[in-house]
Amino acid sequence: MAASSAAESKDRVINLDHGDPTAYESFWRESGEGxxxxxxxxxxxxxxxxxxxxxxxxxxxxxxxxxxxxxxxxxxxxxxxxxxxxxxxxxxxxxxxxxxxxxxxxxxxxxxxxxxxxxxxxxxxxxxxxxxxxxxxxxxxxxxxxxxxxxxxxxxxxxxxxxxxxxxxxxxxxxxxxxxxxxxxxxxxxxxxxxxxxxxxxxxxxxxxxxxxxxxxxxxxxxxxxxxxxxxxxxxxxxxxxxxxxxxxxxxxxxxxxxxxxxxSGGACKLFHFGRKMMAERWERVREVVKAKGAFGLLEYPPPSYCGFLREEATHLPAFAWLKYEGNQDIEDIASYLKTEHSIEARGGRNFGTTDKYVRISLLERQKTFDVFIERLSSIS
The missing domain is CATH 3.40.640.10 (Type I PLP-dependent aspartate aminotransferase-like (Major domain))
Known part of the structure; x- marks a missing residue:
């Protein structure tokens, strides 16, 4: 039974297509009393x-x-x-x-x-x-x-x-x-x-x-x-x-x-700080995998700018990873490839007015789903 459950988890399609912001659920479970x-x-x-x-x-x-x-x-x-x-x-x-x-x-x-x-x-x-x-x-x-x-x-x-x-x-x-x-x-x-x-x-x-x-x-x-x-x-x-x-x-x-x-009022509900910490951690992991494997390219974002709200220099941490396939395989539709071969559902570039060499990946899903995504992304070279 345990082996069967592990196989199901491995084969389960993770949906990173919609940008469903369930990553914030953990914050509101802990800080949402107000x-x-x-x-x-x-x-x-x-x-x-x-x-x-x-x-x-x-x-x-x-x-x-x-x-x-x-x-x-x-x-x-x-x-x-x-x-x-x-x-x-x-x-x-x-x-x-x-x-x-x-x-x-x-x-x-x-x-x-x-x-x-x-x-x-x-x-x-x-x-x-x-x-x-x-x-x-x-x-x-x-x-x-x-x-x-x-x-x-x-x-x-x-x-x-x-x-x-x-x-x-x-x-x-x-x-x-x-x-x-x-x-x-x-x-x-x-x-x-x-x-x-x-x-x-x-x-x-x-x-x-x-x-x-x-x-x-x-x-x-x-x-x-x-x-x-x-x-x-x-x-x-x-x-x-x-x-x-x-x-x-x-x-x-x-x-x-x-x-x-x-x-x-100095309460515990520091939502934007929670969000920045979460996004920074997720982007660090995405960049590490992309750099190590070489299958995808990432957009270069502007250097840090002064944020009037945070009162410090801050980096850009987009809600989506916009990946371009740059690997050795002959893949024209990277979104279809990710779903078929790696059980990752994402949105292909054609939907955004560009080519299907690009794919949009939501970084706003729950932590467990994000962890599975990083594991599967790491297997692509």
Whole structure:
């Protein structure tokens, strides 16, 4: 029986495709008492959270904690000059932003759907989000590096920084008056990258899943400068899901409050320090194996930068390893090879607008899964 179980464990496919942030589970098991939440049966029954707010389904307590966490970390301008729009994850907010930008006054008469572009390797969810609804308002336009904008036709550019999949710190590629930018800052938190400045863009997307690990809450927020854009984003969420769960908002507020209290009140909930230590240890092991075996190449990241939050020099520690196969075998589709030969499920480069010589590996799974990954990666030469 024991030998059979060991064989099953050896052959079990480990899924490193999705970026499911279960690595944070151990932290919250030990430090999550301050995020405990009790909801009575009579609470949160109305559709409405705040009828006077532009985003009428946003709970005031959640709004307070969103602005507070950004003030503490210093990663984005989130004062009262910014409108907060919440959605069921940042994926819904990306769609809401595309809708809002594509329905701005004065766009009537433009020819065809508005192109949506992003610099390759781009997040694999962008093409699907742009084309899934087969909208007449917008469509996927491909790699921003090779896109030729029409002189009179606006376009939307998604800028993910730090980038998913490769961790680069991105800036807009297309800089002209017809370019609308959506800044996806899901990973702009101190556990992944130095916080060098407070981002101050027209539309900025964040999600609690990559901040605290609570992907199951399905909550994201956008910081939006323009009130009319924010209203159209709210309308998109309203028509799609009639708002966002109040129960999830209460839980997310409790989670963010616990994190903020850990830094402002000297509590034990030092989430970002836990995250940095974990990511540093994992990257050290990945680099050791890659260097020793020579089968894969890794992207070179910028040198350490001063992090205003940590108040020290800090390295870049992306949530994903972006590996390029450089071994001696004739392998064109490295993701298929890893799954077939080594029981590692990952996402191939073609999904990100590049070749399948590349593969994205999530470093955010539970420790046991990560350990199995390192063991299997070590067997590839």
């Amino acid at each position: 995020a405990y939440l009790k909801i009575e049966g009579w609470e949160n029954m109305s559709y409405f959270s705040d009828r006077n707010n532009l985003c009428w389904f946003l709970l005031p307590v959640f709004e307070t904690e969103i602005r507070r966490i950004h003030r503490i970390v210093g990663n984005a301008t989130a004062d009262e000059s910014r409108h907060i729009v919440i959605g069921n994850g940042s994926s819904q907010l990306f769609q809401a932003a595309l809708f809002a930008l594509s329905t701005q006054p004065g766009l009537t008469g433009t020819s065809g759907p508005m192109p949506v572009v992003s610099a390759a390797p781009y997040y694999s969810g962008y093409p699907a989000a742009a084309d899934f609804l087969k909208s007449t308002l917008y469509k996927w336009g491909g790699d921003a590096n090779t896109f030729t904008p029409h002189p009179s036709t606006p376009h939307n550019e998604a800028i993910c920084s730090p980038n998913n999949p490769d961790g680069r710190l991105n800036n807009p590629v297309l800089l002209n008056q017809n370019s609308n930018n959506i800044h996806d800052l899901a990973y702009y938190w101190p556990q992944y990258t130095p916080i060098t400045k407070a981002a101050d863009h027209d539309i900025m997307l964040f999600t609690i899943s990559k901040c605290t690990g609570h992907a199951g809450c399905r909550l994201g927020w956008a910081l939006v400068k323009d009130a009319d854009l924010a209203r159209r984003m709210v309308k998109f969420v309203e028509l799609g899901t009639i708002g966002v769960s109040k129960d999830s908002q209460h839980r997310a507020a409790a989670i963010l409050r616990a994190v903020s209290n850990g830094y402002e």
